[in-house]
Amino acid sequence: MDVKFNNRDPVYVQVIRHFKEQIAKGYYVAGQEIPSRRELANQLKINPNTAQRAYKEMEEQQLIYTEGNLPSCITKDEKVLKNVREELIIEAVDLFVGSIQSINVPLSEVLELVKKTHDAKSGETEESK
């Protein structure tokens, strides 16, 4: 796992976001086992306390669950998983719309461009694969 963290947002928040992205992508599926706190800290090159904090927060958000001494797993609650995906999409759209509005571009023009750019980029990633 290679994740670039920025220095201004709390690292634990960035870790949670990283998990959400993995869930949205389908890399993590319902009920899947996730790395232990220590493994995660080592993989992401972060402080074990931060990994701990991220897991605690995710448990509170019911993204993951831990039963007894077993390894933590991704939630089996489909509703939560769906929400994660939606949340990320809405967040991205909000951000995008915000920057578009600030330069007063009509929606129709933008949508056309978005489609083009998206296709081109997907093509690139396909090729590179």
Next chain:
Amino acid sequence: MIEVKNVKKKYGRKQILKGISFTANKGEITCLIGINGVGKTTIMKAIMALTPINSGEILIDGGKIRKESFEKITFIPDTITMPQQMKISEAFQFMADFYKSWNPQRAQELLQFFKLDENDRIANLSKGNTAKVNMLLGLALDVDYLLMDEPFSGIDIFSREQIAEVFTSHLIEDRGVIITTHEINDIEHLIDKVVLIDEGAVLREFNVEEVRENEGKSVVDVMREVYRG
């Protein structure tokens, strides 16, 4: 917990420490940041009773340092603490002879992790490898507190990455670590707490994640603010 309380120290006429106070908790990595010559190393030496202080108090888990404390706290200075003519294996033997807290399995584990050969003489090691051996001698002690003076300075990037990796591993977990540095970039995501020091005084002591959360600032942002402001 290590408590440094209003520590003052003069060296000749120069006041090196002007009433330094901070705490470092077990299970956390506390980073003393400041440019060279502001007294970071002196603080570490003072904690280890390697240099006298003029006033103030330093407590380790609530008590003053005693000879037994050295099974609980260790110092990794920026130069190696073993005679040059020793082999690594001899240095291990020396440690095993004197410290109950020496953990030989862990020493072997670290030897492999750092890819060192125990038959090498310290004098013949590269700078990076000398730093690793020095680090190893401290890390293989089952102590509660580790003090490291500039573990990243003056060594190559690969050694640096290896050493940084140690911080995210079980070798550090649950211990209290104080490290000094004048360059935060390598380890910004590794540390829990920062103590900014300048000219022998603490300018600010803060929890890194809290500052990111509440103020949206990186360690470097805070440093810029504190040193320029």
Next chain:
Amino acid sequence: MKNYLKLVHFEVNRFFKMYLIVVGLVIVSQLIGAVVESKEYLKNIKRTLLREQYSFSEYLQEGYQAEPFSQFLNSGWVILSVFMCVVILMLYVFFIWYREWFAKNTFIYRLLTLPTSRLTIYFAKLTAIMLLVFGFIALQIILLPIEHQLVYWIIPADYRIDILLTEAFNFVSLGGLYPSTFIEFILLYGIGLMFVAVLFTAILFERSYRLKGIFFAIVYSVLSCVVFISPVVLHFVSEGYFYPLEILSLLLVTGAIVLGCAIWLATYLLKYKITV
């Protein structure tokens, strides 16, 4: 106690290579010396015979024989080698401390953070020095009979006056090293021990206060000397009021005081004042 013994072993080990070299030098120089001096002695006799036109029997009658072994003991071969040992040990008294600071490594950090009393380090170093001293003395005890044999083997019996091996131990160059009574032993090596302890403490003054420490170290050393020799001064001032034995006992007392002070001060300096 266990740590003390380990440290003593460690300290002796560290100097051992150097020590063996010095031991080798002493052996070689004294053995060569014994041969050279013996040959020289014979050559001298021949020269005398030639010059004075004596026959050998006349030579004997005139009583020209000398004591070749004592001549050897008073020669540079022995005196210089003993002197070399003394100088090297004197230097090592300083080096045994300063080597911990002045090298690429910082072994003093390790020593001072061992989970053992810092005074143990002081005692270990003190013991190491004393052991090295005793080692040299033992070496000389072993060397003397060998040299004795060697000299008398080279020089025929008629050409020499013999001295006993036991007499050899009383010679100028060695006399001081081999006390004949227990009291002398205590006094001699006690003074040696005290002397090294005072130097160690003086070094610790310097290591604690650096430049100012040199001044303290000098004042401290002078004071220690004054305290120690005060009974002798008393002896002269009182113009022989005290018996020599009383003065000797007083010296033992002041010596013990000086040694005690050195250890007490070292404890304090190592615990509170030493700086790396």
